[in-house]
Amino acid sequence: MIKVDRRRGCLLNQAEFADGPVIYWMSREQRVRDNWGLLHARELAGDKYPLIVVFCLAPAFVGATMRHYDFMLRGLQQVERDLRFLGYEFVLLSGAADKVLPEFVREVGAGAVVTDFDPLRIKQQWQAGIGQEIEVPLIEMDGHNVVPARFVSGKREYGARTIRPKIHRLMPEFLEEFPALGTTQVKGAGFPATDWEQVFSSLRVDETVSPVDLAPGEAAAHTALDEFISKRLVKYAEDRNDPNAEGTSRLSAYYHFGQLAPQRAALNVVACPSGPGVEAYIEELVIRRELSDNFCLHTPNYDSLDSAPEWALKTLAEHAADLRDYAYSYEDFEQARTHSALWNACQNQMVQSGFMHGYMRMYWAKKILEWSASPEEALRIVIALNDRFEMDGRDPNGYVGALWSVAGVHDRGWKKRPVFGSIRYMNDRGCRRKFDVDAYIAKWSPRSLMRYMS
Numbered sequence: 001m002i003k004v005d006r007r008r009g010c011l012l013n014q015a016e017f018a019d020g021p022v023i024y025w026m027s028r029e030q031r032v033r034d035n036w037g038l039l040h041a042r043e044l045a046g047d048k049y050p051l052i053v054v055f056c057l058a059p060a061f062v063g064a065t066m067r068h069y070d071f072m073l074r075g076l077q078q079v080e081r082d083l084r085f086l087g088y089e090f091v092l093l094s095g096a097a098d099k100v101l102p103e104f105v106r107e108v109g110a111g112a113v114v115t116d117f118d119p120l121r122i123k124q125q126w127q128a129g130i131g132q133e134i135e136v137p138l139i140e141m142d143g144h145n146v147v148p149a150r151f152v153s154g155k156r157e158y159g160a161r162t163i164r165p166k167i168h169r170l171m172p173e174f175l176e177e178f179p180a181l182g183t184t185q186v187k188g189a190g191f192p193a194t195d196w197e198q199v200f201s202s203l204r205v206d207e208t209v210s211p212v213d214l215a216p217g218e219a220a221a222h223t224a225l226d227e228f229i230s231k232r233l234v235k236y237a238e239d240r241n242d243p244n245a246e247g248t249s250r251l252s253a254y255y256h257f258g259q260l261a262p263q264r265a266a267l268n269v270v271a272c273p274s275g276p277g278v279e280a281y282i283e284e285l286v287i288r289r290e291l292s293d294n295f296c297l298h299t300p301n302y303d304s305l306d307s308a309p310e311w312a313l314k315t316l317a318e319h320a321a322d323l324r325d326y327a328y329s330y331e332d333f334e335q336a337r338t339h340s341a342l343w344n345a346c347q348n349q350m351v352q353s354g355f356m357h358g359y360m361r362m363y364w365a366k367k368i369l370e371w372s373a374s375p376e377e378a379l380r381i382v383i384a385l386n387d388r389f390e391m392d393g394r395d396p397n398g399y400v401g402a403l404w405s406v407a408g409v410h411d412r413g414w415k416k417r418p419v420f421g422s423i424r425y426m427n428d429r430g431c432r433r434k435f436d437v438d439a440y441i442a443k444w445s446p447r448s449l450m451r452y453m454s
């Protein structure tokens, strides 16, 4: 029988368990394997109650485009197929979760609802509303962090150096193998299979940002993980800062959409012979990524300049009136119309492929700070572009990455400069010392940009 560590979970309301089907409201973790929320719901359902997996499809989601919806829905199609194969029901509800889920819970006479931990505001608001409205327990399980975000620390951590020892201390306990979900013999109500064609045709999202060439779904995510581990992990520590080497895992979209458990990747990586690649990957995947969840969980205004540390706000204010060498609008940036061939190449990489290399994201965002009218405006532009074009956008990592670049979050003060004050500075010369800038520019020239913008 499945047993799940209760420290991964949190009861979001005070309701009593009732007889009836258990609902797993799938949200951040869109997969069948290695999913603590689904496993906990399975444990609660036992051999007595049906388990119904529900996904609420919001007609529009904070600026998500067809690029994101297409990837997500094609992943969910595979989720439904795999769940039905194991004997579980899958229901796609159309509408925002806080509107459609409570009614469904009442309709099926559910005994409990389990869902995924997610520190982002809209999810927290939905969960709070739903928790109040339903008369059965709403349980949140953290399937995104190896060491659950609510467990690792009760406060916003200062930076990687303060959260790292906490995570490392708890990793041996939490980095455990997942139990198998297994099949069920309990008969459900027999919900009809989802009409995916109808779902796709009913979408009302921005289609000007088209899907990219990235295979969606759990199976593709596992293939990508295996390929990274067998071919690139050994040299990850060396290659990850060279945007031309393509030496990183390229798994962030799979993590963002929950098609791959970060804990699965961590388990498979630590099973490899130890070395600098393993160490560096765990630092990014576990420490840095979980630091982002910690920040958003304890900082409700995680996408605003107000959430920056005091020293950073002070230095940015002192340099607010500094003359900018260039001042671009959102549209200039979006259409890669700056004077810098390197910056334009970064933007093109993101627009064309849905992915910008991590080192370039830092440079790209810092230049937006340098060439915008104000830090507030720069942050707004960084977040808007990142969320619109990156396959892994609208993620805690994105908000923290933007704030790190523009406003010193999780960083320290550096030598003072115009506009930046003591926020860390980056420039083209630094890039040239690290990698072949001309090769990067040649690769990401604007040749096919129009296709995506028309």
Ligand SMILES: Cc1cc2nc3c(=O)[nH]c(=O)nc-3n(C[C@H](O)[C@H](O)[C@H](O)COP(=O)(O)OP(=O)(O)OC[C@H]3O[C@@H](n4cnc5c(N)ncnc54)[C@H](O)[C@@H]3O)c2cc1C
Binding pocket: 240, 248, 249, 250, 251, 252, 253, 255, 256, 284, 285, 286, 288, 289, 290, 292, 356, 357, 358, 359, 361, 362, 365, 382, 386, 390, 392, 393, 394, 395, 397, 398, 399, 401, 402, 404, 405
């Ligand atoms: C301005 C800016 C915006 C960013 N926007 C996003 C975003 O929207 N979504 C997103 O997932 N990441 C974002 N990042 C963090 C990082 O750049 C990406 O996670 C990484 O480039 C994804 O590529 P990869 O999977 O090949 O990374 P790898 O180098 O293979 O790293 C493995 C995993 O570790 C995590 N990771 C890596 N770098 C970081 C980091 N700096 N902070 C937190 N976690 C990290 C990611 O989950 C990543 O998939 C942003 C960084 C900056 C500076």
